[in-house]
Amino acid sequence: MPNNGDLIAAVSTAPGPGALAVVRLSGAGTLNTLARVFRSKKSLEENPRTLIRGRVVDPRDGGTADHALAVWFPGPSSFTGEDSAEIQGHGGSLIPGLVLRLLLDEGARLARPGEFTERAFLNGKLSLDQAEAVAEIVAAESAAEAKIAARTLDGALKEKVSAIFLAMKGAYARLTAVLDFEEEWTPKDADDLLNALKEARESLKSLIDLRKRGRFYRDGLKVVLAGAPNAGKSELFNALLGKKRALVSPVPGTTRDYLTAAVSWGNVRVELVDTAGLREEGGDELEKMGQALALEQMGEADLVLRLRDLTNPERIPTPEAEKGIPGLEVWNKTDLVSTDRGPLPPGLKISAKTGDGLEELKEAALKLLGIQGARIPDIVPNLRQEKAIEESHRLLEEAVASLSSGEPPEICGVLLRRSLDRLGEVTGRVFTEDLLTEVFKRFCLGK
Numbered sequence: 001m002p003n004n005g006d007l008i009a010a011v012s013t014a015p016g017p018g019a020l021a022v023v024r025l026s027g028a029g030t031l032n033t034l035a036r037v038f039r040s041k042k043s044l045e046e047n048p049r050t051l052i053r054g055r056v057v058d059p060r061d062g063g064t065a066d067h068a069l070a071v072w073f074p075g076p077s078s079f080t081g082e083d084s085a086e087i088q089g090h091g092g093s094l095i096p097g098l099v100l101r102l103l104l105d106e107g108a109r110l111a112r113p114g115e116f117t118e119r120a121f122l123n124g125k126l127s128l129d130q131a132e133a134v135a136e137i138v139a140a141e142s143a144a145e146a147k148i149a150a151r152t153l154d155g156a157l158k159e160k161v162s163a164i165f166l167a168m169k170g171a172y173a174r175l176t177a178v179l180d181f182e183e184e185w186t187p188k189d190a191d192d193l194l195n196a197l198k199e200a201r202e203s204l205k206s207l208i209d210l211r212k213r214g215r216f217y218r219d220g221l222k223v224v225l226a227g228a229p230n231a232g233k234s235e236l237f238n239a240l241l242g243k244k245r246a247l248v249s250p251v252p253g254t255t256r257d258y259l260t261a262a263v264s265w266g267n268v269r270v271e272l273v274d275t276a277g278l279r280e281e282g283g284d285e286l287e288k289m290g291q292a293l294a295l296e297q298m299g300e301a302d303l304v305l306r307l308r309d310l311t312n313p314e315r316i317p318t319p320e321a322e323k324g325i326p327g328l329e330v331w332n333k334t335d336l337v338s339t340d341r342g343p344l345p346p347g348l349k350i351s352a353k354t355g356d357g358l359e360e361l362k363e364a365a366l367k368l369l370g371i372q373g374a375r376i377p378d379i380v381p382n383l384r385q386e387k388a389i390e391e392s393h394r395l396l397e398e399a400v401a402s403l404s405s406g407e408p409p410e411i412c413g414v415l416l417r418r419s420l421d422r423l424g425e426v427t428g429r430v431f432t433e434d435l436l437t438e439v440f441k442r443f444c445l446g447k
């Protein structure tokens with residue numbers, strides 16, 4: 001028997017023009033409610049998991065609201081684990097809402113955002129990271145993000161985390177068994193436990209590293225173009241964009257407001273930012289305001305491209321904000337200098353005007369950030385998962401330290417228990433109401 005919640009309904013497709021729309025229904029009374037608004041020759045009940053052609057009708061007067069297909073999924077072998085159904089009718093701005101209205105009039109309640117997926121999680125159909133992947137696959141804006149979300153949905157992260165969780169749990173069980181029966185705590189017990197915990201610690205560390213290496217594939221990259229006025233930042237911005245978006249002129253101080261544009265480098269989504277030129281002195285009030293914005297942008301960057309002009313190698317001030325953020329020095333305007341007049345400075349050289357060296361520039365930038373080639377990683381925890389894994393790792397480290405320093409094993413037990421609880425939050429083995437609210441509030445309606 002399915003574990004049915006109250007009856008919920010929502011339009012699951014995006015609003016607006018579209019040939020088809022899907023209205024979803026899940027919970028107690030799905031079949032009865034569906035039968036009242038959907039008339040068909042073939043019985044829905046006798047043909048589960050089969051698309052049936054019919055009419056959506058207003059049960060008050062029998063009037064046709066739409067021609068549609070409907071499918072009945074008896075729980076527990078459904079997405080939500082409950083009795084549920086879908087009506088595939090016509091799209092557009094009116095009909096899907098009308099069909100939903102009929103279901104609400106028949107006693108269904110409008111689903112909260114993410115409520116279908118939340119029920120799938122609560123009924124054990126999906127782990128919490130898989131549930132998040134459902135939202136992530138919908139929100140993906142690059143092939144890399146979509147692939148990572150799809151792999152997470154496959155269970156790649158869940159399997160990895162579960163294996164570590166079970167190993168830690170096994171160690172915890174042995175420890176508590178010894179403590180509970182007040183048996184002798186031998187040096188060999190301590191040794192075995194220590195080894196098991198160290199192994200788990202290394203596994204958690206490698207998960208954290210996966211996030212560090214892969215997070216740009218997931219979250220994209222913010223690259224800020226910075227440099228002295230006239231270095232050619234706006235010219236480079238336009239060249240990388242393939243469009244004349246920013247004003248370019250020989251007047252120093254042309255750019256004031258910063259400009260942003262989305263491009264894609266390899267498989268990574270990049271937000272490019274063109275900023276006002278930086279200089280120690282001079283410039284009017286507006287230019288100074290622009291420079292303040294530039295510094296702010298540099299402070300938020302994943303990478304700052306510091307553009308230098310080969311014909312005027314003026315240095316730009318190193319803003320405090322940029323400290324700790326990777327920077328790449330790039331010499332511009334190679335088309336204006338000849339090597340006859342002596343060697344060029346070492347490092348990356350480009351011409352924003354002719355496009356020379358731009359491919360090398362992108363490659364060097366990605367390499368600097370550890371994004372090698374086009375291989376998209378399979379597993380990249382999201383920010384929430386990373387936090388839980390890091391906390392779990394920290395607590396496990398404390399457990400190892402406590403045990404190594406000869407403290408009573410009870411202390412290690414407490415720390416290990418807390419570490420397990422944090423790790424359990426990644427897949428939802430351990431969860432609180434607040435955690436679910438945080439995860440599912442990001443979903444869209446009908447998911």
Ligand SMILES: Nc1nc2c(ncn2[C@@H]2O[C@H](COP(=O)(O)OP(=O)(O)OP(=O)(O)O)[C@@H](O)[C@H]2O)c(=O)[nH]1
Pocket residue numbers: 227228229230231232233234235236247248249250251252253254255256275276277278332333334335336350351352353354
């Ligand atoms: N020949 C040549 N000229 C360039 C190149 N890059 C930029 N310029 C020229 O240099 C001048 C300044 O370029 P911008 O892109 O406006 O410079 P900027 O760094 O954005 O300057 P501000 O917005 O004032 O900070 C313009 O006349 C550009 O055409 C290049 O690679 N080669």
Ligand SMILES: [Mg+2]
Pocket residue numbers: 233234235246247248254255275276277
């Ligand atoms: Mg500019």
